Amino acid sequence: xxxxxxxxxxxxxxxxxxxxxxxxxxxxxxxxxxxxxxxxxxxxxxxxxxxxxxxxxxxxxxxxxxxxxxxxxxxxxxxxxxxxxxxxxxxxxxxxxxxxxxxxxxxxxxxxxxxxxxxxxxxxxxxxxxxxxxxxxxxxxxxxxxxxxxxxxxxxxxxxxxxxxxxxxxxxxxxxxxxxxxxxxxxxxxxxxxxxxxxxxxxxxxxxxxxxxxxxxxxxxxxxxxxxxxxxxxxxxxxxxxxxxxxxxxxxxxxxxxxxxxxxxxxxxxxxxxxxxxxxxxxxxxxxxxxxxxxxxxxxxxxxxxxxxxxxxxxxxxxxxxxxxxxxxxxxxxxxxxxxxxxxxxxxxxxxxxxxxxxxxxxxxxxxxxxxxx
Amino acid sequence: xxxxxxxxxxxxxxxxxxxxxxxxxxxxxxxxxxxxxxxxxxxxxxxxxxxxxxxxxxxxxxxxxxxxxxxxxxxxxxxxxxxxxxxxxxxxxxxxxxxxxxxxxxxxxxxxxxxxxxxxxxxxxxxxxxxxxxxxxxxxxxxxxxxxxxxxxxxxxxxxxxxxxxxxxxxxxxxxxxxxxxxxxxxxxxxxxxxxxxxxxxxxxxxxxxxxxxxxxxxxxxxxxxxxxxxxxxxxxxxxxxxxxxxxxxxxxxxxxxxxxxxxxxxxxxxxxxxxxxxxxxxxxxxxxxxxxxxxxxxxxxxxxxxxxxxxxxxxxxxxxxxxxxxxxxxxxxxxxxxxxxxxxxxxxxxxxxxxxxxxxxxxxxxxxxxxxx
Numbered sequence: 173x174x175x176x177x178x179x180x181x182x183x184x185x186x187x188x189x190x191x192x193x194x195x196x197x198x199x200x201x202x203x204x205x206x207x208x209x210x211x212x213x214x215x216x217x218x219x220x221x222x223x224x225x226x227x228x229x230x231x232x233x234x235x236x237x238x239x240x241x242x243x244x245x246x247x248x249x250x251x252x253x254x255x256x257x258x259x260x261x262x263x264x265x266x267x268x269x270x271x272x273x274x275x276x277x278x279x280x281x282x283x284x285x286x287x288x289x290x291x292x293x294x295x296x297x298x299x300x301x302x303x304x305x306x307x308x309x310x311x312x313x314x315x316x317x318x319x320x321x322x323x324x325x326x327x328x329x330x331x332x333x334x335x336x337x338x339x340x341x342x343x344x345x346x347x348x349x350x351x352x353x354x355x356x357x358x359x360x361x362x363x364x365x366x367x368x369x370x371x372x373x374x375x376x377x378x379x380x381x382x383x384x385x386x387x388x389x390x391x392x393x394x395x396x397x398x399x400x401x402x403x404x405x406x407x408x409x410x411x412x413x414x415x416x417x418x419x420x421x422x423x424x425x426x427x428x429x430x431x432x433x434x435x436x437x438x439x440x441x442x443x444x445x446x447x448x449x450x451x452x453x454x455x456x457x458x459x460x461x462x463x464x465x466x467x468x469x470x471x472x473x474x475x476x477x478x479x480x481x482x483x484x485x486x487x488x489x490x491x492x493x494x495x496x497x498x499x500x501x502x503x504x505x506x507x508x509x510x511x512x513x514x515x516x517x518x519x520x521x522x523x524x525x526x527x528x529x530x531x532x533x534x535x536x537x538x539x540x541x542x543x544x545x546x
Numbered sequence: 547x548x549x550x551x552x553x554x555x556x557x558x559x560x561x562x563x564x565x566x567x568x569x570x571x572x573x574x575x576x577x578x579x580x581x582x583x584x585x586x587x588x589x590x591x592x593x594x595x596x597x598x599x600x601x602x603x604x605x606x607x608x609x610x611x612x613x614x615x616x617x618x619x620x621x622x623x624x625x626x627x628x629x630x631x632x633x634x635x636x637x638x639x640x641x642x643x644x645x646x647x648x649x650x651x652x653x654x655x656x657x658x659x660x661x662x663x664x665x666x667x668x669x670x671x672x673x674x675x676x677x678x679x680x681x682x683x684x685x686x687x688x689x690x691x692x693x694x695x696x697x698x699x700x701x702x703x704x705x706x707x708x709x710x711x712x713x714x715x716x717x718x719x720x721x722x723x724x725x726x727x728x729x730x731x732x733x734x735x736x737x738x739x740x741x742x743x744x745x746x747x748x749x750x751x752x753x754x755x756x757x758x759x760x761x762x763x764x765x766x767x768x769x770x771x772x773x774x775x776x777x778x779x780x781x782x783x784x785x786x787x788x789x790x791x792x793x794x795x796x797x798x799x800x801x802x803x804x805x806x807x808x809x810x811x812x813x814x815x816x817x818x819x820x821x822x823x824x825x826x827x828x829x830x831x832x833x834x835x836x837x838x839x840x841x842x843x844x845x846x847x848x849x850x851x852x853x854x855x856x857x858x859x860x861x862x863x864x865x866x867x868x869x870x871x872x873x874x875x876x877x878x879x880x881x882x883x884x885x886x887x888x889x890x891x892x893x894x895x896x897x898x899x900x901x902x903x904x905x906x907x908x909x910x911x912x913x914x915x916x917x918x919x920x
């Protein structure tokens with residue numbers, strides 16, 4: 173790992189593989205485990221960077237695929253790079269576009285060279301290769317950049333997944349060769365679908381490359397929750413202990429607890445902002461639809477224990493009124509609350525691990541019905 | 547005027563009727579002339595109260611008509627009144643609902659008693675009378691409340707306007723009788739359409755009632771700009787000099803300068819937030835559509851002289867990107883800028899009046915083509 177990146181494990185749970193650490197980047201530290209908010213198009217939807225800072229956000233994601241299509245990486249670079257362009261001076265991570273190419277694009281064609289697809293914005297034919305993805309991410313300038321991978325769908329047969337996993341490895345080697353900036357850490361992505369032996373093989377071969385961090389990708393793509401748990405439980409411990417581990421696209425409260433118990437450090441997910449735009453508050457593991465009649469005259473804050481701007485200043489009745497009126501401010505306040513809530517959840521887990529009380533305080537999440545996907 | 551309200555004129559322009567003053571309310575001062583942002587449904591669209599405070603906003607409006615329909619004044623009262631419910635602890639003003647009943651409602655029936663109309667939300671039949679409007683405004687609890695008036699449309703013949711103006715006067719007397727709270731100042735509204743003698747008569751009869759403030763209503767309803775200027779120039783000077791004067795629903799840069807030159811102190815208008823939601827920035831009297839291609843790679847702030855959060859932290863290129871991406875954050879940033887811009891405009895006018903340089907610095911607005919309705 174480059175000198176400007178370091179990961180230090182501060183404590184490990186005595187009964188699980190959960191750990192607390194500090195990941196140092198050129199734009200500051202990330203205390204792990206920690207939830208990372210998603211800023212797809214160089215903004216976390218409905219939230220200003222000043223508001224985002226107050227949620228406790230440390231590392232923020234953005235998407236290479238989306239930014240390449242709009243406004244284009246040249247404009248982001250012209251604006252001084254991603255941090256300056258969007259006004260976020262903390263740590264940032266860009267994904268490679270691999271997942272979006274496979275999940276969002278129509279008419280894509282995959283070859284050993286890369287992926288050709290039609291832009292959903294203007295119909296233009298776009299080619300993304302490992303080299304091109306890394307070049308774009310070098311131009312965007314996030315602290316952590318991700319390898320360009322092939323993410324097989326669920327379900328997919330073993331042969332397809334094996335081919336995609338092996339191609340992902342070859343593409344990773346090309347990403348490493350293409351990567352130009354020492355102030356950016358390139359993370360590898362473990363694929364392998366639901367086939368645990370393919371996951372194990374990928375984890376072992378990637379580990380040999382001694383990258384500054386590793387991610388588990390290709391989960392939360394439609395497989396049952398218990399299958400995701402098995403993948404994470406089997407794969408995370410195979411990744412090097414002295415490097416940060418990132419579970420991509422996860423998650424919910426329960427998914428995060430399960431993953432943390434397996435040694436995962438970082439998470440990202442769009443649910444806090446997406447649910448906010450549906451009028452939903454995340455409260456202590458529950459989802460509340462603020463449009464529900466019971467909130468109309470409920471003058472308590474969403475969560476009286478929450479330090480966020482929304483909970484410190486407004487009542488459920490007020491936010492319910494804004495949701496009913498389809499006022500945009502509702503989505504801002506709920507996004508602020510939901511992001512704060514998920515970050516606080518991972519912060520509390522971190523503190524529990526530091527005092528070796530993880531299982532005591534959060535073990536109930538591991539025991540609950542697996543289909544209750546909160 | 548009640549002891550907790552006072553209006554002090556600090557300076558008067560030596561060449562026009564422009565004046566600078568301080569209006570004291572139970573929730574703080576309003577330095578006049580000053581633009582007041584509109585928070586129709588107990589929020590200024592897309593902007594938090596913390597962000598609103600930073601724009602320089604002092605007095606904020608909200609709408610009796612809208613709040614009566616949703617969430618209903620009982621819920622606002624349950625939340626501690628309008629200030630606490632929406633988290634704005636500065637001065638507030640509610641309009642009476644008169645204007646909205648006449649401009650937004652279908653199937654309305656006007657009698658001497660009041661107005662019956664069908665709620666556009668749920669089709670329910672609603673009756674609004676002077677007594678009911680004041681009762682609702684007493685319950686909402688703004689610092690300034692407005693008389694329930696009949697606002698004739700434009701065009702309307704003299705007979706119709708005269709009848710509406712006389713009814714507005716009789717309704718005002720009923721409003722005064724109905725008004726219950728000493729910590730709220732009831733302002734009268736001068737109607738009279740485009741008939742200057744009816745305006746003059748209304749201004750004179752209202753003045754005799756010695757109310758704590760006066761408004762000119764029924765302008766900006768479709769009449770030509772030069773007609774609005776004539777109405778304001780003829781009417782404002784007839785209102786008592788030691789009371790605040792409020793021009794309802796105005797305005798643009800030019801309309802405000804013309805009105806200030808006639809002695810108007812307060813303004814409200816939805817344009818800064820409405821235009822923001824159309825991707826438009828207000829800059830030094832101009833409107834800029836941020837979607838315009840020329841802003842794509844323009845890395846300057848919207849206005850390098852503007853102290854607002856948007857201008858201090860983001861480029862035109864970034865906001866253009868957000869507008870093109872239909873990201874809600876664009877509307878928040880543009881609303882913050884546009885509100886700041888109009889408030890700063892009235893603040894600069896105030897300072898110019900205090901140093902008797904109003905005509906020198908702002909006279910060019912009075913001379914420009916009247917049809918250039920900026």
